[in-house]
Amino acid sequence: MSTSIPEAVSRDPLHTRRVEVRGYRRHDGSYDIEGTLIDEKSIAFENMDRGLVKPGEPIHEMWIRLTVDVDLLVLDVEARTLRGPYNICGDIVLNFKRLIGCSIARGWRKKVAELLGGVEGCTHMVELLGPIATTAFQTTYHDRVRRDKQSGVDERPALIGSCHAYASDSIVVKKRHPKYYTGTDA
Numbered sequence: 001m002s003t004s005i006p007e008a009v010s011r012d013p014l015h016t017r018r019v020e021v022r023g024y025r026r027h028d029g030s031y032d033i034e035g036t037l038i039d040e041k042s043i044a045f046e047n048m049d050r051g052l053v054k055p056g057e058p059i060h061e062m063w064i065r066l067t068v069d070v071d072l073l074v075l076d077v078e079a080r081t082l083r084g085p086y087n088i089c090g091d092i093v094l095n096f097k098r099l100i101g102c103s104i105a106r107g108w109r110k111k112v113a114e115l116l117g118g119v120e121g122c123t124h125m126v127e128l129l130g131p132i133a134t135t136a137f138q139t140t141y142h143d144r145v146r147r148d149k150q151s152g153v154d155e156r157p158a159l160i161g162s163c164h165a166y167a168s169d170s171i172v173v174k175k176r177h178p179k180y181y182t183g184t185d186a
Contacts, residue, residue: 013042021131023139035132036063049087058083060124070140072104104133
């Protein structure tokens with residue numbers, strides 16, 4: 001198995017997008033999931049509202065913090081546009097409060113699109129909600145499993161069927177969750 005992508009032909013860098021998301025357990029028992037998105041160009045260009053944008057200067061710099069409970073119910077949202085291509089870009093951030101009361105669960109992307117799609121949101125911030133949702137799941141996973149074990153909950157793990165490794169007939173499910181394994185040798 002290759003450990004890197006194939007070497008590319010000679011080329012010049014033009015655009016870099018950095019997305020970073022971190023999950024935290026708060027001292028009040030909730031969880032904060034914070035994501036940032038930064039876009040930079042490697043060439044200077046003129047911008048309608050900002051004038052000359054220099055190489056390496058962010059054209060987009062945005063962050064979102066979702067506060068969730070262990071079951072991934074959104075308790076609070078903070079969003080900021082530190083830099084955008086237009087002066088009005090940050091005007092939309094209060095709409096992200098619409099996510100309060102939603103659950104990061106099946107249907108999350110559809111709900112985000114309903115609440116923040118098109119002119120109701122910001123394309124870049126809505127995109128950032130994908131990695132934030134995944135990180136929220138990862139951040140709360142062990143606490144949720146521990147809680148469920150302590151309370152005797154024995155439900156089919158949500159991971160089953162979520163990807164190739166967690167196909168119900170995979171070796172991973174056979175070893176980790178044999179009760180839910182559906183392979184031919186079950």
